[in-house]
Amino acid sequence: MIPMLDLRKEFLDIEDEVVGAVIEVLKGTRYVLGPEVEAFERRLAQYHGLSYGAGVGSGTGALFLSLASLPISPGDEIITTPFTFFATVESILYVGAKPVFVDIDNKTLNIDVDLIERKITKKTKAILPVHLFGLPCDMKRIMELAKKYNLYVIEDCAQSFGSSIDGRLTGTFGDAGCFSFYPSKNLGCYGDGGAVVTNNQEMYETILALRNHGSRGNYIHSVVGFNSRLDEIQAAILLIKLDKVGGNNAKRRENAALYTSMLSSTVMCPYIPQGYTSNYHQYTIRSAHRDKIKDALHDADISSVVYYPLPIHLQKPLGQFGFKKGDFPVAETAAAQVLSLPVYPGLSEEAIGRIVQVIQKCL
Incomplete structure (x- = not known):
């Protein structure tokens, strides 16, 4: 039998490190938004050469919270690809926006940048490119369009951790890069997990509140938020796997x-x-x-x-x-x-x- 992915072999190769890290988390009794999450967020931001990283509950959460942190209103339009995992479009629907699809390029299977401009209207607020199967989209041209029309760009990097264009990593071109750490991903944890990376401090601060019921702590809530937090055990595992x-x-x-x-x-x-x-x-x-x-x-x-x-x-x-x-x-x-x-x-x-x-x- 040849499987699509051999997670058992992967685990056995790092078993001692993982078990040791998990035991330390259990002994520390900080299971949610503790030091392991903070350490992973710093390392993740450094890896991408960006200022901020925010761990969240899933890749879907990363996309949704990124869009929710922006001034997007019901009826606004977000341009994306029709050939992707459903979570890409779910995140658009969650914020009440309308997905506007652009067909894909026949060679790359990514969004066809030649077709994007004709889909931009006065209601367009953002472009959500997906780096499908790990291949980056044409981010240079997407960012040129975003600048021309004053649009946000949220990169769906769920499948592209470590992919690059001329040495520049996916997730670093747009306003935010959104990652999934689902077990089958190139950087995967042993459960659900996700993260957002960005250089936008306001966006980062908003996501930190939104992921935790709209609060930065002390039971004071600035907005109606959600429960989408990366837990300590998954962060400890991701810290180990990030090096590999x-x-x-x-x-x-x-x-x-x-x-x-x-x-x-x-x-x-x-x-x-x-x-x-x-x-x-x-x-x-x-x-x-x-x-x-x-x-x-x-x-x-x-x-x-x-x-x-x-x-x-x-x-x-x-x-x-x-x-x-x-x-x-x-x-x-x-x-x-x-x-x-x-x-x-x-x-x-x-x-x-x-x-x-x-x-x-x-x-």
Whole structure:
């Protein structure tokens, strides 16, 4: 059996460090918003070369609280991609805004920057780009548009921890970068967790209050907030894993390069523009015979996953906006063709060779 991700092996490699850190938290009896969270927030901000980091309960919480910290009113519009995890759009709906979708680029599968400007109206308040599968969006051009039209930019970095453009990390271009530490992420904890990084002090202070019922402490509440806090145990684990994420991302890139060297003549492999570095959160191929490949891999006891089978604009909860099939054809075609293969750091060359062999034989 070749799994999509081997979390057991990952844990066993750092078991002593993790167990020791968890025991120290338990002995300290500070379980929520204590010293481990504070230390992780500092390290996270330093890692990105930014001033502030705020730990929150999940990646969804990071997106939502970032938007909630901005002057966005019901009926305002936020531009994003229809090809992403549902949380991206949930966060927009949570603040009462309208998601305005822009189709994706056929090569990168990220939002097509050439199409953004025509979707900007007087109601547009922000752009929410998603660095899908670990590949950064074209942030230079997105920021140029944001400056031209005075828009906020909230980066969805749930899948792109450690990815960069010309050495500059995702999450550092916009007003805020939002991360998920779900266990399957490149930097993942052993439960739910997320964080926001920013250089905007006002935004940072607002998020700190919003994550804790609208209070900075002493039971004094400045706004109606929420309960979205990163706990101490997860922060302690993330501090350990933060030191290892660079090496693990490098191994993912090695695995991806091996895949591409063997599969590029058989299927469409991930496209990486010059100067861009992907963390390969997913290694996602494309083929008109996607389902045939997936079935062949399954029969060979090899895991693969379709991220994502139905674009957001066609999901039932978005029915209120009147989107229909054909509105975003590139995203719809991609959804019918994409298949993500195992690419985790502990994956052996032998396993990659076996996966490639099954795909080539199948086609």
